[in-house]
Amino acid sequence: MEKINYNIGLIGAGRVGRALALRLNQVGYRISLIMDCYLENAKQVAKQLPNSCIISEMGNWPLLDVLLLTVPDDQIPTVAQNLCNSTVDLTNTVVAHTSGATTSQVLIPLKAKGAIVASLHPIQTFSGIEDEANKITGTYFGIEGEEKAVTILTELVQRMKGIPLVISPETKPVYHAACVFASNYVVVLMALAEELLKKLNISLQKPWKILLPLLQGVVKNMHHQDPSKALTGPILRGDVKTVQAHLQALAQESPLLVQIYRELALQALDISEQSHPELQTKYKRLKEILQTSICEKVQQ
Structure with missing residues (x-):
C-alpha cells in the first residue's frame, strides 16, 4: 500500500476512533499518534498500528497534519480547551471532531494556535467489532468547516472509499436530526x-x-x-x-x-x-x- 505523506493523530480510542484509525491506516495514511485518557484503549488500537505513538496526556507531540477528536460530544469543548492550554504545536494542523450534532465553531479557540478547524461526521454506526473499519467503504461523511480543512478531509474520505457530503454549519442540526x-x-x-x-x-x-x-x-x-x-x-x-x-x-x-x-x-x-x-x-x-x-x- 502506498504511504501518504500525512501525519494523522487521534484523540479518543473508542469505537469511532478505532474504526477511522484502522481504515486510514489501511488506505495508506500514517497514524502517528493515538491519545486516550484510558491508556489501555489506545493500546488496543495500536496493536494493529505498530508505528503509532501511544499517549495519555498532551505534551511534546510530533507535528501533525490532521488531528481527529473522536471523543463523545460533551467532551469536545474540554478537549479543545486542553489543547489550547497545552504546548502542542497546531500550526497548519487540520483539527476536526466527529460529532454529528456539534459544528466546528466549538473548535474556534484552536485557531489561535494556528489550527484549521472543521467537523467530520461518519453517517454510520460502530459497535466495536473487529471488522468495523470495513463499514467505512460507501459511508457518507458530513463535512463542514474552513475551506482548506474541508478540502483535506474530503480527500481523506475519498481515499477511504467513503462519500463526502459538504454541509453548512447552519444546517447541521437538521442534518443530524435526519440521521437520528x-x-x-x-x-x-x-x-x-x-x-x-x-x-x-x-x-x-x-x-x-x-x-x-x-x-x-x-x-x-x-x-x-x-x-x-x-x-x-x-x-x-x-x-x-x-x-x-x-x-x-x-x-x-x-x-x-x-x-x-x-x-x-x-x-x-x-x-x-x-x-x-x-x-x-x-x-x-x-x-x-x-x-x-x-x-x-x-x-x-
Whole structure:
C-alpha cells in the first residue's frame, strides 16, 4: 500500500476512533499518534498500528497534519480547551471532531494556535467489532468547516472509499436530526414492535429477530428506489378495516402506542396520496379515522 505523506493523530480510542484509525491506516495514511485518557484503549488500537505513538496526556507531540477528536460530544469543548492550554504545536494542523450534532465553531479557540478547524461526521454506526473499519467503504461523511480543512478531509474520505457530503454549519442540526430519524428511531420502533410480539407468547428469547428479514427487505428496497416508492402496507392500499383493527388492538395495550401509530400513519398517508391519486376516497376516510382524538373510541 502506498504511504501518504500525512501525519494523522487521534484523540479518543473508542469505537469511532478505532474504526477511522484502522481504515486510514489501511488506505495508506500514517497514524502517528493515538491519545486516550484510558491508556489501555489506545493500546488496543495500536496493536494493529505498530508505528503509532501511544499517549495519555498532551505534551511534546510530533507535528501533525490532521488531528481527529473522536471523543463523545460533551467532551469536545474540554478537549479543545486542553489543547489550547497545552504546548502542542497546531500550526497548519487540520483539527476536526466527529460529532454529528456539534459544528466546528466549538473548535474556534484552536485557531489561535494556528489550527484549521472543521467537523467530520461518519453517517454510520460502530459497535466495536473487529471488522468495523470495513463499514467505512460507501459511508457518507458530513463535512463542514474552513475551506482548506474541508478540502483535506474530503480527500481523506475519498481515499477511504467513503462519500463526502459538504454541509453548512447552519444546517447541521437538521442534518443530524435526519440521521437520528434514520438510525436511532428505527431501533425505537423495533423495540416497540418487539413489545407487541411479546404479547403473542412466542417461545423465542429475542422476538425482534422475527422482524429482521422484514427490516432488511425494506432496506434492500431503499437501495433501488426512494421512500415514496418503497412504502408498502395497509396505508398505501387504503385498507380502512385493517387500520381500524390496528387502532383498536393498540388501544387495549397503550394510549402512547395509539398516538405513535397515528402520527406515523398520517405521514405514510401523505406519501401515499402523492403516488396513488386513484385511492383518494379511501385515503380521505383513513385520514378521518387517524385524526380522531386518541381518547375517542375508534368508530367502525
